[in-house]
Amino acid sequence: MRTVFLITRRELGSYLRTMSGYIIIAVMLFIDGLLFNAFAVPGPAKRSSEILADFFTVTSGVTMIGAVFLSMRLIAEERQTGTLALLYSSPVKDLEIVLGKFLSALLFLMLFFGFTLYMPLLVAAYGKVSWGHIASGYLGLTLVGSLSLAVGVFGSALNKSQVVAAVSAGVMCLALTTCWILGKATDRPFTELVMGLAWWGHFDPFRQGLVQTKHVAYFALVSFLALFAATRVLEARRWR
Amino acid sequence: MIRVDGLTKYYGAHAAIRNLSFAIESGEVIGFLGLNGAGKSTTLKVLGCVLLPTSGRVAIDGFDVTKDPHEIRKRIGFLPDTPPLYDEMTVGGYLAFVAELRGVPTAQVAQAVAEAERKTTLTEKHHDVISSLSHGYRQRVGLAQALVHNPKLLILDEPTGGLDPAQIVEMREVIRKLKGEHTVLVSSHILSEINQICDRYVVISAGEIIAQGTEEQLSLQLDSGGAIEVDVKGQATIAIDLIRNVPTVSDVVMVKLEKDFAQLRVQATSDVRPEIVRALVKADVDVVRIDRASGRLENIFLKLTQGRDA
Numbered sequence: 001m002r003t004v005f006l007i008t009r010r011e012l013g014s015y016l017r018t019m020s021g022y023i024i025i026a027v028m029l030f031i032d033g034l035l036f037n038a039f040a041v042p043g044p045a046k047r048s049s050e051i052l053a054d055f056f057t058v059t060s061g062v063t064m065i066g067a068v069f070l071s072m073r074l075i076a077e078e079r080q081t082g083t084l085a086l087l088y089s090s091p092v093k094d095l096e097i098v099l100g101k102f103l104s105a106l107l108f109l110m111l112f113f114g115f116t117l118y119m120p121l122l123v124a125a126y127g128k129v130s131w132g133h134i135a136s137g138y139l140g141l142t143l144v145g146s147l148s149l150a151v152g153v154f155g156s157a158l159n160k161s162q163v164v165a166a167v168s169a170g171v172m173c174l175a176l177t178t179c180w181i182l183g184k185a186t187d188r189p190f191t192e193l194v195m196g197l198a199w200w201g202h203f204d205p206f207r208q209g210l211v212q213t214k215h216v217a218y219f220a221l222v223s224f225l226a227l228f229a230a231t232r233v234l235e236a237r238r239w240r
Numbered sequence: 241m242i243r244v245d246g247l248t249k250y251y252g253a254h255a256a257i258r259n260l261s262f263a264i265e266s267g268e269v270i271g272f273l274g275l276n277g278a279g280k281s282t283t284l285k286v287l288g289c290v291l292l293p294t295s296g297r298v299a300i301d302g303f304d305v306t307k308d309p310h311e312i313r314k315r316i317g318f319l320p321d322t323p324p325l326y327d328e329m330t331v332g333g334y335l336a337f338v339a340e341l342r343g344v345p346t347a348q349v350a351q352a353v354a355e356a357e358r359k360t361t362l363t364e365k366h367h368d369v370i371s372s373l374s375h376g377y378r379q380r381v382g383l384a385q386a387l388v389h390n391p392k393l394l395i396l397d398e399p400t401g402g403l404d405p406a407q408i409v410e411m412r413e414v415i416r417k418l419k420g421e422h423t424v425l426v427s428s429h430i431l432s433e434i435n436q437i438c439d440r441y442v443v444i445s446a447g448e449i450i451a452q453g454t455e456e457q458l459s460l461q462l463d464s465g466g467a468i469e470v471d472v473k474g475q476a477t478i479a480i481d482l483i484r485n486v487p488t489v490s491d492v493v494m495v496k497l498e499k500d501f502a503q504l505r506v507q508a509t510s511d512v513r514p515e516i517v518r519a520l521v522k523a524d525v526d527v528v529r530i531d532r533a534s535g536r537l538e539n540i541f542l543k544l545t546q547g548r549d550a
Contacts, residue, residue, distance in 0.1 A: 089313060092341060238292045
């Protein structure tokens, strides 16, 4: 656990010491603010809870795209610059490398969530919202971020190029998104199965202020599978 | 310290190294020599537990690389051909991170970092950001990270690569000072860069070991005793006759003749320099110089690898 913490601390420091992390967060905040104004706020006689739900909708999309860009460098850059040899030759398990990197990106993403708080607070200032709704929405966003980052870490482990890593993760995230549409086009019993794979259906209750264990389990499971796959990729590279 | 037996590593269908076997005792400084692409880095990566072998057995300090890689990693310091540096970190911060990663207790990290910086003369650079350092200093930081946890074995892959002559001398001095404290395995494709610091050499070519031993042993292995060059003053014909009578001498030829100076090249199956000197001095022939003609390691290395590496 100490090693995971060490890697997390170093990676987080790397985000904070270089411009790339700040640029990504700044762009994410700009787009999120823009979408909030364009889609969440407007509309005839909207209730505060509806504005809040729409805010979580747009922020979930921004979170997923941002997570892909935040995670693309995590392992691919280490391979590109040769620093992976440092981790490989140290008494560190591959799982610890993957977890350390994943957690650092998740913490950095939470920094972004912190900066978005002004939008729900604005809604609260001009209307009536439940704090539970806000907490539930942010829990959902954290879970979407966790899933996207885990997929991003997997993509980063697969590729040496950061661009290719981002594209791979983007495609995987897109596949998990379009299952929702694909599910609608299929017949029973595949409808529920395919739609069940899509993250959107599992996020919807969170954005409306509902926390259900089965949806938490979905995000936890997909994140676990992606991180497990990333660990396997790192292990396999030693045999190559 | 290291026992390698039948080590083979394939990259796909290509064998980077084949059936390597060698042993290294504690405290030795071993030069791992070979031209580019000979398989040096692959071998060192396996020893550094970065890669796993396709077949064969590698044991370091009694632990097997496939069964106990974690135990081995605690005992080694590895400097790859490209130093694994995080450019945005300071030298001190980076070394502290590596020390903690390699299991140095938190309370002792500052001391370990200071010691590594002292050994590699980096103390003044403690607060400098790595990206601002010159190539020579970056290489030293790479070496410092390899020894910050005071490992038993140091594996250095081309530590002098890309350095200018002054930096090479400095790096050689740093490595020379590590002798005795650590077992050191240092690779290079330029012999003159490491031939003053190594006790023994392992020469690798096209993925196979083609020779190993001390400089003397390699020379003997190459041409059964090697050629000897003798410079005499005058009396060249007498000198040739006298040397021919020395046991194990198979041939003597005059390479150069200038006024009263002659250079002779002697072929023998053993090192007969003392016998030659005794025979010539006894007959009042002035010996100006006597040396092994092929004793220079650079020559040995080139001869050993000639025609093997494409």
